[in-house]
Amino acid sequence: MARIVGIDLGTTNSLIAYMKDGQPHVLPDRHGRAMVPSVVALTDNGLIVGDPAKEHLTRSAARTVYSVKRFMGKGLADVQDELAYLPYQLTETGGVIRIQLGQKSYSPPQISAMILKELKRRAEDYLGENITKAVITVPAYFNDSQRQATKDAGLIAGLEVLRIINEPTAASLAYGLQKRTQGTIAVYDFGGGTFDISILKLKDGVFEVLATNGDTHLGGDDLDRTLLESLAKDIQDRHGISISDHPDHVQAVRLEAERAKIRLSDDLTTDIAIELPDDRGRFTRTFTRDQLESLTKHVIERTLAPCRMALKDAGLTPKDIDEVVLVGGSTRMPLVRQRVEALFGKAPHCHLNPDEVVALGAAVQADILSGGTTDMLLLDVTPLSLGIETMGGVMSSLIRRNTTIPASAKELFTTYVDGQTGVDIHILQGERELVKDNRSLARFRLKVPPLPAGVPRIEVTFLIDANGILNVTAKDMRTDQSQSIEVKPSYGLSDTEVERMIEDSFKFAAEDINARKLIEARLDADALMKTTEKSLAEAGHLVTPQEADDIRTAVTHLATAKNGTDPRVLRARMAELEQAAKQLNVMMLDESLKKSLHGKKVSDMS
Amino acid sequence: MLDPQQLEAKFYELSRTFHPDFYQTKSTAEQSISLGNAAVLNTAYRTLRDPIQRAEYLLGLEAGSVKDIRTSPPADLFEEILELQDTLDEYRASDRESDESRRLHTTLQTEQERLEQHKQEMETQLHRLFSDWDALQDAGEATADARVKRDQLLKQMRNLLSNRTYVNNIVNDLTATIA
Numbered sequence: 001m002a003r004i005v006g007i008d009l010g011t012t013n014s015l016i017a018y019m020k021d022g023q024p025h026v027l028p029d030r031h032g033r034a035m036v037p038s039v040v041a042l043t044d045n046g047l048i049v050g051d052p053a054k055e056h057l058t059r060s061a062a063r064t065v066y067s068v069k070r071f072m073g074k075g076l077a078d079v080q081d082e083l084a085y086l087p088y089q090l091t092e093t094g095g096v097i098r099i100q101l102g103q104k105s106y107s108p109p110q111i112s113a114m115i116l117k118e119l120k121r122r123a124e125d126y127l128g129e130n131i132t133k134a135v136i137t138v139p140a141y142f143n144d145s146q147r148q149a150t151k152d153a154g155l156i157a158g159l160e161v162l163r164i165i166n167e168p169t170a171a172s173l174a175y176g177l178q179k180r181t182q183g184t185i186a187v188y189d190f191g192g193g194t195f196d197i198s199i200l201k202l203k204d205g206v207f208e209v210l211a212t213n214g215d216t217h218l219g220g221d222d223l224d225r226t227l228l229e230s231l232a233k234d235i236q237d238r239h240g241i242s243i244s245d246h247p248d249h250v251q252a253v254r255l256e257a258e259r260a261k262i263r264l265s266d267d268l269t270t271d272i273a274i275e276l277p278d279d280r281g282r283f284t285r286t287f288t289r290d291q292l293e294s295l296t297k298h299v300i301e302r303t304l305a306p307c308r309m310a311l312k313d314a315g316l317t318p319k320d321i322d323e324v325v326l327v328g329g330s331t332r333m334p335l336v337r338q339r340v341e342a343l344f345g346k347a348p349h350c351h352l353n354p355d356e357v358v359a360l361g362a363a364v365q366a367d368i369l370s371g372g373t374t375d376m377l378l379l380d381v382t383p384l385s386l387g388i389e390t391m392g393g394v395m396s397s398l399i400r401r402n403t404t405i406p407a408s409a410k411e412l413f414t415t416y417v418d419g420q421t422g423v424d425i426h427i428l429q430g431e432r433e434l435v436k437d438n439r440s441l442a443r444f445r446l447k448v449p450p451l452p453a454g455v456p457r458i459e460v461t462f463l464i465d466a467n468g469i470l471n472v473t474a475k476d477m478r479t480d481q482s483q484s485i486e487v488k489p490s491y492g493l494s495d496t497e498v499e500r501m502i503e504d505s506f507k508f509a510a511e512d513i514n515a516r517k518l519i520e521a522r523l524d525a526d527a528l529m530k531t532t533e534k535s536l537a538e539a540g541h542l543v544t545p546q547e548a549d550d551i552r553t554a555v556t557h558l559a560t561a562k563n564g565t566d567p568r569v570l571r572a573r574m575a576e577l578e579q580a581a582k583q584l585n586v587m588m589l590d591e592s593l594k595k596s597l598h599g600k601k602v603s604d605m606s
Numbered sequence: 607m608l609d610p611q612q613l614e615a616k617f618y619e620l621s622r623t624f625h626p627d628f629y630q631t632k633s634t635a636e637q638s639i640s641l642g643n644a645a646v647l648n649t650a651y652r653t654l655r656d657p658i659q660r661a662e663y664l665l666g667l668e669a670g671s672v673k674d675i676r677t678s679p680p681a682d683l684f685e686e687i688l689e690l691q692d693t694l695d696e697y698r699a700s701d702r703e704s705d706e707s708r709r710l711h712t713t714l715q716t717e718q719e720r721l722e723q724h725k726q727e728m729e730t731q732l733h734r735l736f737s738d739w740d741a742l743q744d745a746g747e748a749t750a751d752a753r754v755k756r757d758q759l760l761k762q763m764r765n766l767l768s769n770r771t772y773v774n775n776i777v778n779d780l781t782a783t784i785a
Contacts, residue, residue: 162630206618369630377622403652406626408645465641466626 004133004162004370005123006362008170009112009150011069011193011219012329014038015359016119018127019372024174024363026356027126034356036122039066040114042101045565046515049118052523057255061087061247063101067221068115070193071097071108072153073145075491085225085254087247095491107493109149110501113156117505120157121516134159135366137358139194140166141214141306141383143429144441144470145491151469152493156501162369164467167191168198169209169380170361171327175352176202177364177376183322184210186310188340188348189358190303191328193219197307199314199321208379211313211402213306220258220330223296227257230295231272235283239276246277261296264289265332293335300336307343313402324348327357379404382464384439389426393435398462401431408463412477419450425460427470427487440490446474447483458483517567521574525562528574529555532581535588542587547580554580608654608740617651657732658770661763664739668760680769683724687776690717694783711784718780721773728770735763 006017006024013035017026026034033051041053041064048056056064065088071079076092083090089100098105116136123131136159138150147164154161168187175181181202189196196214200207231253232243243249256274263270264287274283311317324340326348331337340348367373382405387397398409413423423446430438448456457477464470474483488494493501532555540548554577561573622628624647629640653659693713700707739759742752 163627203614204618206621208618365627368627371628371631374628377618377625377627379621379625404648406641406645407648408642463641463645466644 002133003127003129003131004135004366005120005131006170006359006364006366007116007119007134007136008167008359008362009069009115009136009138009153010038010358011067011191011221012038013192013355014115014119015356016123017356017359017363018123019363019367022373024177024360024367026359027123029122030125036115036118037066038068038115039064040068040101040111041065043515045518047101047114048515048519049114052519057251058248061251062089064088064251065099065101065111067193068099068108068111070217070221071099072112073143073147073149073491074108082225084244085228085250087251094494094497095489096493107497107501109153109493109498110156110505112150112153113501113505116153116157116159120159132158132160133162133366135163135165135362135369136161137165137167137170137362139191139214139216140168140189140196140198140212140380141194141216142166142468143216143384143439144386144468145439145489146216147467147469148489148492151467152498152501155498156505158502158505163365164469165362165365165378166196166198166209166212166380166383166468167194167358168196168212168327169200169207169378170359170365171325171352171357172198172200172202172207172361173364173376173378174357174361175325175349176207178352181323184316184320185323185325186307186321186344187325187327188303188307188331189214189327190330190336191219192330193217193221195219195303195306197303197310199310199316205375206377206379208404209381209402210316211310212381212383213310213313214383215302215306218299218302219328220261222299223261223330223333224254224258226295226299227261227292228254231257231274231283231285234285235274235276239280239283241276241280243277249277260287261292262332264292265334289334296333297335300333300339303336304339304343318344321346325352326350327352327354329355380466380468381405382407382468384429385431386441386462386464386470387428387438389428389435394433395428395430395435395438399464403464405464405468406466408461410459410461413446413448413456413458413460415448415451415453415456418453420453421448421450422446423448423458427462427472441470442487442489442492444472444485444487446485449476514567518565518570521567521570522562525558525570525574528577529558532577532584535581535584539584539588539591542591543584547583550580551577551584608736610655613651613654617647620647657729657736658767660736661732661767665760665764665767680772683769683773690714690776690780693717694780698783714780714784718777718784721777721780725770725773725777728766728773732763732766732770735759735766739763 003018008015015026015034017024028034036050037054039053039057040047040049041056043056053064057066074097075095076090076097091098091100091105096107098107099111120131134154136150136154138147150164151161168189171189172185172187184199184201187198187200194214194216195218196212198212199210201210235241235243243253253274256272260270260272269286269288272285272287276283321344324344324346331350331354337348364373365378368376381402382399383401385397385401386399387395390396398411399407415423424443425446426443427441428435428438429441432438446458446460448458458474459477460472460474462470462472472485472487474485476483532551536548536551558573558577561570624640624643626637626640626644629637653663693710697707697710697714700710742756
């Protein structure tokens with residue numbers, strides 16, 4: 001069976017991991033970095049992803065997409081509150097948000113697919129084989145639309161998504177594998193954009209989720225935003241500049257706010273310095289941890305109610321929890337740790353790298369699916385109740401929240417009017433009484449043979465699979481015939497749209513590859529020029545003046561080529577520079593050898 | 607007897623047999639069968655684990671749909687519940703800032719705790735009925751005596767379930783009102 005990789009598709013950063021000799025490992029890039037920033041930028045040379053894209057945040061904010069995960073499976077009305085601070089343009093088509101990048105608009109699954117492709121390519125480079133199958137993690141509290149959108153992203157990226165797995169449970173797999181723990185654990189997962197709490201029972205290799213809760217719109221982004229708002233006010237007060245008029249600048253402040261927040265996890269005070277727009281000088285301010293905590297306290301408090309709900313649903317009290325595991329970058333904040341400790345009455349476990357543990361767990365699940373790991377089994381739950389609309393706009397629950405998945409429910413439908421040929425069914429997810437307060441998932445029309453009222457009997461099966469995704473089938477009980485159902489998602493792409501996006505993704509692949517090659521070539525050219533100049537400065541006297549001149553000329557040529565857009569030209573200039581500097585490198589090697597041999601006897605060198 | 611430990615162990619064992627995770631490398635047909643089996647297994651475990659759901663299921667099997675069970679106020683709580691309804695109405699109509707309202711709130715809180723406790727007792731009682739039921743099943747006697755005993759147990763369960771649903775609704779109403 002082909003290899004299955006594990007992917008953590010995060011709000012801020014994404015990672016890819018694989019299993020080797022019974023242990024999960026994250027895959028680093030050429031520079032040894034494991035995390036790929038979940039940022040996509042449109043440049044003059046095409047779309048770029050990750051670290052180089054992140055640099056564009058402060059240069060061309062309107063064409064740089066970050067935190068796209070917050071828009072997965074959502075409509076425009078869902079994200080109204082945050083539009084003010086978003087530098088890029090959002091629209092909506094068919095219940096799905098579209099992000100405007102230059103002349104084209106992209107759905108969130110397409111943007112996520114670009115990040116997935118980057119991870120896929122990284123794994124292919126590292127492992128030297130094609131990667132076509134993956135396990136992708138999602139927040140446990142993601143609803144059906146958000147899960148489906150994640151699966152679509154995988155398809156568009158050319159990946160068969162064998163399993164969508166919840167982030168806190170993935171973390172528990174990595175944790176359980178390492179610690180061989182038995183007992184009840186709480187996984188508190190506070191990431192860049194989402195918050196989850198899951199309570200699990202670990203026994204004899206079975207990881208049974210007892211309850212889960214969360215908020216898919218609560219994370220480090222919200223902490224940064226409170227800080228950003230405070231800094232924006234300061235800048236307004238002291239310099240009379242409204243930074244929201246300068247989108248690139250908002251990003252500079254946002255990134256500085258994020259960095260300051262991170263520094264304040266280790267330090268008690270930190271200095272913030274931001275260049276003001278239009279050369280109006282510099283804004284500086286000292287920030288203390290106390291100030292950060294009083295600004296962000298209300299955001300952190302919002303994680304506690306879901307924890308209490310999960311405990312209640314599991315039928316447990318804090319003292320029943322044997323261990324608390326922290327996941328997600330936001331759990332590095334001392335205040336978060338204090339609040340978690342106060343709630344559960346015990347110090348949380350934070351020995352695992354909170355950034356990597358989810359990807360590692362996804363790799364473990366991938367190994368279970370490929371038959372490598374056979375002694376572990378994850379039994380997860382559905383986070384939200386599933387139901388259908390009934391008379392009077394009331395939701396009738398079919399599958400309760402925190403039901404172990406796969407889970408199914410059957411419902412019998414009939415007609416109220418003679419000769420009626422269809423029954424409209426509206427599927428919902430949520431905990432509220434009324435339809436309007438819950439999330440609409442999809443609608444479909446049940447075909448019914450024209451018969452007297454009440455005679456048709458159609459049995460509809462609602463099945464939530466192990467991915468937490470709903471499948472609907474129907475059967476005519478009188479004829480025992482199954483009927484296919486065309487479900488129209490309320491906030492999702494249709495199958496045809498996904499197909500078209502897969503095609504597009506192949507079409508534009510060539511363009512994207514060129515953009516990526518260019519970035520890599522530029523980075524390599526920079527490194528080569530830097531080392532050559534250093535060598536020349538230190539050891540220029542070892543070569544003839546002519547040779548030194550040739551090297552300088554080659555450096556200039558390379559620097560000019562760097563401004564171009566053809567990676568092949570850049571590589572050619574690099575080869576020329578390497579050729580010109582060959583003699584210099586040989587001489588330097590000789591010199592260092594001479595030095596190391598100096599004063600040693602021949603007998604020492606055997 | 608239904609032993610919770612044994613039930614869980616059996617559930618884990620069967621999960622290892624049926625869970626879709628272990629059929630990923632198999633044919634589509636096998637995958638879909640495993641999905642269906644795992645869903646049924648999960649429903650079975652959930653139903654057996656919770657005495658309320660188990661009673662509802664059993665009564666559904668033995669005596670038709672539980673949806674037909676009439677929910678009426680339990681005889682022993684009749685007076686108390688009538689009084690409670692009055693207090694609830696008074697509280698809803700009262701000015702929340704007044705002393706009177708605060709007094710009513712306290713009364714309702716005490717009442718809520720009492721009813722919660724009552725609910726607990728009913729659940730304990732249901733557990734006891736299930737012990738008797740399981741013992742009867744284990745004995746496997748088909749005597750006239752056993753049949754009478756069996757019908758009695760079902761009737762008791764039915765009453766208990768009806769009373770509990772009633773009390774549960776009241777408690778939910780109460781919780782929502784004083785929250």
